[in-house]
Each structure stands twice: as C-alpha cells, then as structure tokens.
Amino acid sequence: MSLPEIEHREHYLNINYGIRSWLLTTDHKRIAWLYLLSVTFFFFIGGLFATFVRLELMTPQGDLVQAETYNKLFTMHGVTMVFFFLIPGIPAVLGNFLVPMMIGARDLAFPRLNLASWYIFILGGAFTLTAAAAGGVDTGWTFYTPYSSIYSNTHVALTVVGVFITGFSSILTGLNFIVTIHKMRAPGLTWFRLPLFIWAHYATSIIFILGTPVIAITLVLVGLERIFRLGIFDPALGGDPVLFQHLFWFYSHPAVYIMVLPAMGVVSELIACFSRKRIFGYTVVAFASLAIAVIGFLVWGHHMFVSGQSVHAGMIFSFLSFLVAIPSAIKVFNWTATLYKGSVSYDAPMLYALGFIGLFTIGGLTGLFLATLGIDVHVHDTYFVVAHFHYIMVGGSVMGYLGGIHFWWPKMTGRTYPEGWARLAALIIFIGFHLTFFPQFVLGYIGMPRRYHVYPPEFQVLNVMSTAGASILAVGYLLPLVYLIWSLRYGTVAGANPWGARGLEWQTPSPPPTTNFDTPPVVTEGAYAYEKDPEEIYTVRKPAHV
C-alpha cells in the first residue's frame, strides 16, 4: 500500500529536524505542539487519579484505598486537571497555534517569552509530579488554610511551589496574546472583523494577567506560613482562614472562565463553519466574552456562602453570579440562532460543538441553583457541586478542546483524521459523560457529600452508574489518542482548506510555512463571510519592507 504523501514543499514541520530544533524553537506552531504533548500527558495522569476515585466509589465500603489515600487521589486529580490541563489546554495549544495565524501575523509578539512559558510550565509540572510521586498531597485542590498551612502532613509546599511556578506560564501566555492581538493584526483586520476565537482569547488573557498574580501571592503566603511560620492566615494568632478563601477564589473562580471562554471561542468557529453562516449577533457575542471576563471577577464569594461570610456579602455575590449567567446565555442563544436556516453538517468537530452547547447549558443552569443562597446551603459540598462543575469543565472545556483539536488537526498536521472513528468517539464521550455525571446531580441532591471514600449503601446504584459511565468516557478519550496518532502517518492529505472555512488560517497551505503566510494577507471582510468565496475576503500584498 502506498502512503498518501503531502506535496513536497517546505513547511514548519519539515524545515528542520532533531530534538534541538524543537526544544529551542521560537515558532508558535511548534510550541503549540510542545504544549499539546505536555497537556495530553497531564490529562491522562489526572485521568488515572480519577480512575482510582471512581473505582473506590463502586462500593459503599472503603475497600480499595484508605481515607488518607483517597484524599490524596481526589486532590491530585483536581490539581493536575485544573492547573496542568484545563487552564493551559485550549489557550496554550490551540491559542498558541491559531492566534497569530487567525490575525495574519508571522508569530506571537514575544516568541522567546512564549518558549520560556513552556519551560516554566514544565518546571511547575515537575515540582507537582515530584510531590505526587513522593507521597502526594491531601488538602483538596483548593489548599484551604489552616489545614494546608499548618496541619497537613503531606507534600503541600512542593505542590504549592509547582502551582505557583506554573502560574507564570499562564501570565506570559496571556501577556503575549494581548500584545499580539493589539499590535500584530494584518492590514484591514479591524477589531470587529476578528474571529470570535480571538475575542475569547483576548478576554481569557485579561483573566490570566489580572487573576493569576493573585493566586501566586496567595500561594506564596501559604508557603511562607507553612515553611517559615509567618502566620498570616493562622487563626491562633487572630488570622483569618476565610481571608485565604477570598483570595483563592478571587483567582479560582475567574479560572473557570479561563477554562470555558476559549472553548466558547472554539465553538463559535465550529458553529459558523458547519452551518455556513455568520455567527448571529457577532458583536454581542464578542462583548459577551469581555463581560464574562469582567463580571467573572466579581462573583468569587458564591464559593463561600457557608464559610462565615456576611449575609449581605452573600446576597451581593448571589446577585452578581446571576448576572454573569446573562452573557453566557446570550452566547448559547446566538449559537442556536446561527444554526437556524444554516446548512448544517455533522462532521466530528460539529458534534463536539453541539455537545458543548447542551452540556454547557446544563452546567450553567445548575450553576444558577448554586448561586441561589437557600439551595446552595442544601447542596453545598455535595456531589451536586461536583456534577455541576464537571458539566462546565469536562462537558464544556474538554468538548471544546477536542472539537478544536479535530477541526484544526488538518491544519496542524496536513492530514485528516478518520471521520467515522471520530464521530463514534464523540458519541461515546457524550454518552459516557452523561452516565458519569448526571447521577452525581441526583446523589448530591439526596445528600451524598463530596470528598468521602465511604457512603451509605443506598447511594450505591447511582455510584455504580457513575463509575460505569467513567469507563465508557475513558474509552472515548483513548480512541482519539489512537486514531489521531494513526492519522499522522496514514491520514488522507487534507489540502489547505478541507472544511471550506473562511478564517485566515485556512488561506495558507497545510501544514503552514514557518512564516505562516507566503505573502502577508490583507483583509477586506469580517470573519465568517460564508456567503462569499474565500478568495474575495482577503488579498495579498508585497511586504512593505522588501
């Protein structure tokens, strides 16, 4: 059998070979690959911890692990998934690859800083994995004081250092995106011609640069308290553990929007492409991203309704949390309106996009339950909360991430993935996801608390359903790993624009040349001009400085 060959020309993958050309690259496309490999690694590590959690919860007794081990398992699942997969996932992989291409730039504004951010990420990951290998950490991913600062006997300091370091990789990525989007857009590419993916990444970057430093200093203070006994949150001195919670959630609630905003950007691209229409209400969707980023900074107190926060603060945070649902809902309505009278096709990326809309809606609406003071008291710290945020983080972010990886895979590699397998995997993930997490809503509502390894026998049926769903989900996640690697060699040649999409990134060969565009593009039309031919929406010009 002869293998399909990509036409022989120089592109970013074959321009040079060898480990140095990758580890010292400043090409944003190669750095995206470095991130892709790293976050995939952390995703499966995090998944491994989740596997043990679900296995333990098959039975009411603690028969697989002891309470101490269980605490470490869910902590390390959370830490790995949140800080090393979900937060860097879409921005550092797809954002890195696509932000310069979508705006017609040759690279991000600071290519060396971009590479540095990957090394920082790896260094932080190394600390955290070392902590895990040395015996783990058991505080929960939230590192609540005074348990984390005084009482826990596990490797808190090492983990906190790891998360602290990784934060700087986020900051550098966000800084790079903001400067790039401001200064590097192609001629004619005005703000309101930008793809919504770019708006979403701009909003995400704002959270990166304003939120991440706060968690950084908070973790420094926890570290100082733990190592040098500088008692800033120590209740024995009159310090306030709730102050820690305020600072922690000031970052960590917006961090949820770091996870979901880029996924919304991906979904906007997919919905437009696979219904061959402009996004309905483009401007509103663009501003909704910014609104989510801004209001998202003002809702953190809804994590602390039962932490001893004042009643008035609780009411204000409840109100603001309802408010942040509005721009999110606007996005959902506008995507749905885009589908209306579009010529919709159901390729695998579109399946993920539609899955995102459904799951994000469920996750978002149950978030309103939790924003309601009275209901939150009932379901606080139960599986209802666990189910809610997994609908957002897994149902939202991971669906968006996988949809984006499939959609841009031909651009990144020059080859297409096997469509049939991809649709099957999307379906398996959708079914497995619901089976895993829907029972957890019920479990939480009828009173099963989170973070316990034993539970009363009457909760077993729903827990077994959840574990069965998790194994289906695992199959769904392993399938793309296999067929995407397979497609690197055996996939059919994609060509420049296999989807007939209108974004600038599709108007250059796949895989793109190192400089992204053979001739710098000039844009004459807004994003998603699906009613026009691709040739009409941008022109080329001779570079000015030649």
Added chain:
Amino acid sequence: MSKVEAFRAHHFTDLDQQHAASWIGMWVFLATEVMFFGGMFACYTVYRFWYAEAFASASNHLDVWLGAINTVVLIGSSFTMALAVYNAETGRRKPLIHFLLLTIVLGLVFLGIKFYEYHTKFEEHLVPGSSFQYEGPLARQAEIFFSLYFAMTGMHAVHMIIGIGLLAALVFKARRGRFSALYHTPVELTGLYWHFVDIVWIFLFPLLYLLGRHL
C-alpha cells in the same frame, strides 16, 4: 540592512511596531505586578482594620529613621534611573553607564539598610515563629503585623534584587554599544520596572512605619 534594522525581530513589520509591542507588554506585566502586590495589600487592609491598635503599637518597633533614609535612597535611585533613560534617548553612552551604575549602587544601599533592619528584628525576637517575643496583650496580633511586614518588604526586596540584575545586564550591554538614540527599548522598560518597584515602597513605608506615630 541598516544598523537600526538589525534590532528588528523577524516577525515585526518595522521598529515602531516592535517598540510599541514591547511597551504594551511591559505595562501589561506591571498590571500583573499590581495584582501580585495587591493580594498582600488586601490582607494588610483587612487586618489593619480589625487590629488597628496592635498594628499601631507593633509599627513603633520599626525604625522610622532607617525607613525614611531608605525612602530617600530609593527616590534618588528613581531619579538616577530617569537620567539613565534620558541619556539613552539622547544616545550618550558614558553618562548612561554612569547613571545605571549609580542606580545599582543606590539599590544596593537600600538592600543593605533593609538587611540591617531584618537583622535587628531578628535580635529583638520580632521575627514570627517559635522565637517571637512581644510584650503585652496584643502579642498575637502583632505577630500578624510582623508576618505581613516580612512578607511585603521581603517580596519588595526580591523585586529590587531582580531589578539590580536587570540593571547589571543593561550596563553590560551598554558597554558593548548596544544602545543608541534610535534603539534603547530595554533601558526604557527596565526604567518602568524600577519606578514601579519604587512606588510599591512609597506605599509600604507609610503603611508599615508611620502607623500610630501620633500616639
């Protein structure tokens, strides 16, 4: 390719775009720094509000004269830094190097005085932890004051050390003639950083040293 063009990285269209990008990048970075220190200022505000009396009395254990001298030293260093940037803009290499070196010296003087202050606190058992000793009923809350004092001034000192490292790199580059009237972005950006660190101290000094002096 002209000498100036040599400083343009390949992915920028021209030097103006490159300069504007670096400039925005630095301001964005300073925004992250504001939030970084902001976390500690938030802690300070909460505890100062709750434990005003303890904070005022603990503040009296700091040496206000050393703090004041350090404030003058640091403002002086911002002045020499501004002169360094001015000389970079006008392309005068010798005075640029001299003012950079002077800024480094003032930064080191600041750190020296700070180190002496830390040393005194250590001898007076005012460092939080098991050796902390403080007379009176407000001892525990005073320990929070000193925790914040060491965290905030310590983090500020770390920024000073990084700044001195950056200045040293600038001196090295300036000696090799890397800066000219047309290209001196690193000097400008380091200047911004240095002024920022200076401003942080201008907030820290009254908040930590001047509490309760009217008592």
